[in-house]
Amino acid sequence: MRIRLIRLIRLIRLIRLIRLIRLICPICPICPICPICPIRPIRPICPICPICPICLIVYIKKIPLMTKKRLLLVGWDSADWKLIHPLMDAGKMPALESLVNSGASGNLTTLEPQLSPMLWTSIATGKMAYHHGVPGFTEVEPQSGAIVPVSAATRKCKTVWEMLAERGLKSHIVSWFATQGERDIPGKMVSNMYCHVPEVPADSDPATWPPPHPGTYWPDDLAELLNEDRISPHDIDPDYVIRLFIPNAPKVDQSKDQRLLQLAKRLSEAFSAHNAAVRLMEIDPEWDFFAVYYRTIDEICHQFMHYHPPKIRESRKTTSRCTKRW
Numbered sequence: 001m002r003i004r005l006i007r008l009i010r011l012i013r014l015i016r017l018i019r020l021i022r023l024i025c026p027i028c029p030i031c032p033i034c035p036i037c038p039i040r041p042i043r044p045i046c047p048i049c050p051i052c053p054i055c056l057i058v059y060i061k062k063i064p065l066m067t068k069k070r071l072l073l074v075g076w077d078s079a080d081w082k083l084i085h086p087l088m089d090a091g092k093m094p095a096l097e098s099l100v101n102s103g104a105s106g107n108l109t110t111l112e113p114q115l116s117p118m119l120w121t122s123i124a125t126g127k128m129a130y131h132h133g134v135p136g137f138t139e140v141e142p143q144s145g146a147i148v149p150v151s152a153a154t155r156k157c158k159t160v161w162e163m164l165a166e167r168g169l170k171s172h173i174v175s176w177f178a179t180q181g182e183r184d185i186p187g188k189m190v191s192n193m194y195c196h197v198p199e200v201p202a203d204s205d206p207a208t209w210p211p212p213h214p215g216t217y218w219p220d221d222l223a224e225l226l227n228e229d230r231i232s233p234h235d236i237d238p239d240y241v242i243r244l245f246i247p248n249a250p251k252v253d254q255s256k257d258q259r260l261l262q263l264a265k266r267l268s269e270a271f272s273a274h275n276a277a278v279r280l281m282e283i284d285p286e287w288d289f290f291a292v293y294y295r296t297i298d299e300i301c302h303q304f305m306h307y308h309p310p311k312i313r314e315s316r317k318t319t320s321r322c323t324k325r326w
Helices: 002-024 055-062 081-089 094-102 116-125 160-166 220-229 238-245 259-283 296-307 315-325
Strands: 071-076 138-140 147-149 171-174 187-190 289-294
Touching: 081 094, 116 160, 160 171, 160 289, 171 259, 187 220, 187 259, 220 259, 238 259, 259 289, 259 296
Parallel strands: 071 289, 171 187, 171 289
Antiparallel strands: 138 147
16 A cells, blocks of 8 residues: 555656646657657657656757747838728738737837837837937948948947847847948848849849948848849839739829839838848748848838828828928
């Protein structure tokens, strides 16, 4: 009777240990014949006895990516819930709807003035503009005195990826404002200047396009992989992509109305940023923090929002009055 009691106590302790291990590790590495494990076919490659809990430690060391927590930050400029909720309700954004339903969502309070470089640098640093030093879209180049797009040189405080680097964590950053010229981070950087493709002929080979400005990549050898991943406005299919936005696009006389070309430019910037993000995930998947910024919705809203229903009848008169005043 005493022996049976001891065996029962040992069994209870073992069950408790197994349950504890399963709470620690989402992929249970316990013996595949364990009757309480729902994923019994999975068995770790471990030289130790498979029923020994020590094999958990060996298993985790062999597959650090499967147990490491990582953070993906997607910057979606001007993604207004007033537009998103009707689309989700209509079943047109199932992926985003799944994220909203399984997580937390809400409105963000913005800052004034509402300038994208200032706002997104505040997100990256947790600081107000008078602390991080990025007030707008441009800066003065010290050597020439020329007005150039804002770069990392203007930033006066640490970003979240720099703070993570101090703790030995690796970050990849794509298309974020004020990152041109960013260097010496334990990860990879593709600045916002990457998405601005110069005027190139239609059907031209991306290998022949002018390269991005110096300082677009960190490390510099990313140019060999990413230069040809850029997208030009000519690559945007008018019969498939453009007509998703403007069904009557073939009826537009493009010799008189260049707005279709402007839409293609904005979309090509989004595709370029997305290509760079996906490529970095493919070539260097061992990251701790990944941030990618998409500006296209903001730019499209600036150019085309006044076409969104309902129609504002007074818009023409107001525009005319403003033009006369100026």
